[in-house]
Structures are given as C-alpha cells and as structure tokens.
Amino acid sequence: METTPAPARRAPRDPHLTKGWVIGRVSGAPVILTPSWFLAAAVLTLLFSPTVRSFAPGLGVGIYLVSFVFVLLLFVSVFLHEVAHAVVAKSRGHEVTELAVTIWGGHTAYSGTSRRPLDGILISVVGPLTNLLLAVVCWFAFQAQPTMTVPALLLYAAAFSNAFVGVFNLLPGLPLDGGQILESAVWAVTGSRTRGTIVAGWVGRVVAVGVVAWALGWPLLNGYEVDLFTVAWAALIGAFLWSGAGAAITNGRTREAVSGLTVASLAYPAVAVPVATTVSDAVAAAQRAGAGHVVLTDALGHPVAYADPAAVAAVPTAQAPLTPVGAVAVGLPPTARVDVHLAGQAMLDAVASATRDAPLLVVTDAGRVVGLLDVSHVVAALQAARGR
Secondary structure (H helix, E strand, O other): OOOOOOOOOOOOOOOOOOOOEEEEEEOOEEEEEOHHHHHHHHHHHHHHHHHHHHHOHHHOOHHHHHHHHHHHHHHHHHHHHHHHHHHHHHHOOOEEEEEEEEOOEEEEEEEOOOOOHHHHHHHHHHHHHHHHHHHHHHHHHHHOOOOOOHHHHHHHHHHHHHHHHHHHHOOOOOOOHHHHHHHHHHHHHHOOHHHHHHHHHHHHHHHHHHHHHHHHHHHHHOOOOOOHHHHHHHHHHHHHHHHHHHHHHHHHHHHHHHOOOEHHHHOEEEEEEEOOOEHHHHHHHHHHHOOOEEEEEOOOOOEEEEEOHHHHHHOOOOOOOOOEHHHHEEEOOOOOEEEOOOEHHHHHHHHHHHOOOOOEEEEEEOOEEEEEEEHHHHHHHHHHHHOO
C-alpha cells in the first residue's frame, strides 16, 4: 500500500523580525526587503531623474530607467554597509538576527551586548568605511571613462552618494554609526557604557538640529534662496535623528537604573534538602536557616525541585513527619539556575535565557543553593526601574 507523504510545513516566521520579504541570508541571518523600500526607491528615482534629463534629454522615458539603476546602485551600497556590520558583529561573538533594507536605508540587528568598547567601535566603523571605499572605487572608475556617458554619470553619482553616506554616518551622534563610535569611546575613557550612551544621545540631538540649521543657513550665508523642499527633507531627517537620539538617552538611563538590580536583592532565601526528606524535617531546616523556601536536591546535590509553600502548609501536622517533601514539590529543569552574584544586564540576560523552561530559578553561590528567584519579581523590579 502506497502512502503520500505529507507536504512539508513552512517554519513559522519569527514575530520579532522586521516585516517584509526574506531575499537571502548573510552570516546566518535573513536579509529582509521591507515594503517601505519601494516607496524610498520611487521617491529617489523621481528626485534623480532631473539630473539624468539634463545630462541626456534624448532618453525619453529611459530617463527613469537610468535613474532607477542609480537607486539600485545606492541601495546595493547601503546593503554592503549593513553586510559589513553583520560580518564584524558575528566575528566579535554576536548572533546576527536580521539585515533589513528600509526607507531609511537599512539596519543590522544582533543579539547580546558588546563586552568591550573596541567591539562597538569595530562593528560601527566598518559600515561607513565600506561606503568610503566604494566611493573611492567608483571615483577612479569614473576617472577612467574616456567620455561623459550615462555609465560615467552613474559612476560619478555612486561615488558622490557613497561618500555622502559614509561621511554622514560618521557624524558623532546616536543613532548614527559615528554615535556608536562616540558611545564606545566615552565608555573606554570613563568605564561607563551608560554615560557613553547618554553623551552620544545628546550629541545626536545636536546633530539633528544641525542638519536643519545647515539646510536653512547654508543658502542664506552664500546668498542663495532657501529651497523649501531641501528644508522639508532636512527636517524629516532631523526628526528621525532626534527621535533616535531621544530613544538612546532613555535606554541609557534605563540601563543605569537596571544596573542597580541584583539577583541577591531580588531572590528569596532558600535552603536545600535531599529529595527524600520529610515535610516536617524540611520545614525545620528552613526555620533553622531563616529561609522561607525549600529546594530539593538529588543524590549528587543537584537541585531538581522546589517545595510549593501552599502545598506544604496544606499537609496535616500529623502527616508531616510521614510525608516526603517530594510529594508536594514542583520539578525544575537543569537549566533553571542563576548565579547569586549577577547584576544589571548580565542578570537580565541570564534570567531571560533560563526562564524559557521555568518561572522560578534556583539561586546558587559556587554551586550551593542559597535562594529562589521568581521571574515575576524580576519583571516587576525591571518595570519599576524603567519608570523612574
């Protein structure tokens, strides 16, 4: 009897990824083309078309095709910028989660935080350097052209646009790459990444205002008429930079508040007893240790469960000396552990990793059970810290 194999099911899409179409993978991460890219491509095609028309008016509708080719070259440059970020981030031990091509160009997302200022500098600087390298290559290719043809025009435009993207991204303010470099530099000098984030965020606000001031002031200082379209475009970019800088300042302040959270301060004291211990003996051990919670260990001393306080209290007094505490215990997976000395972001990362399997974590000190950590308690403390 023949059977027909069931059709393969497509893996569910990660809800945390940017919405769009996955067009490839780099460093193990999906490359996502977002719907907003098409709007950006259309606008840039229209903006560049007058330049093509003035250079080659006889192309007719081909003007828009040439203009669109330039837009494609520009976004390839932006994509290579993001690839550089992704490759270096992975080489520095991060897990790259996505590369997205968006209306603003693109972004690279990766998990984990930089362990050293040098990591942040290297990951950030390679993007703009990639654009500056492309600018040099396109410029020399343009210089090699014997006559000013449409391909020569595209090379010239690609050289100019890559130089602009590279230099603009090196401006020292978040959320630009230069802001990431400034953040890491301040971190290296002061020893505080939070201070670096806040400083780079405020400089980012200065850069945002400077973009708009330049659009207004440059033509006035040089005796030209102010172009309202340029001012509107600069205001849009400035608003984006201001928003990103503000978010960075908020994140920095949140990180500062979070740095005060520790496992030791959030955990409940607990005592470890063998799994075969009776309820009465377990309660007595907890009272002697001044702990309100009991963790059960196996023959090797590894925590395997915790006694449910409500279930322990429900055991009749006469039955407590006869009832194994394991009968009123809740099992714990081997991964449900966290070190008592963790604090700040390191604590949050460890808790997030361990709580995939359990809502309560065993707190250990050099392998010895010292407490229990309720994840809901951590969440409440985190929300309180962010609300300060």
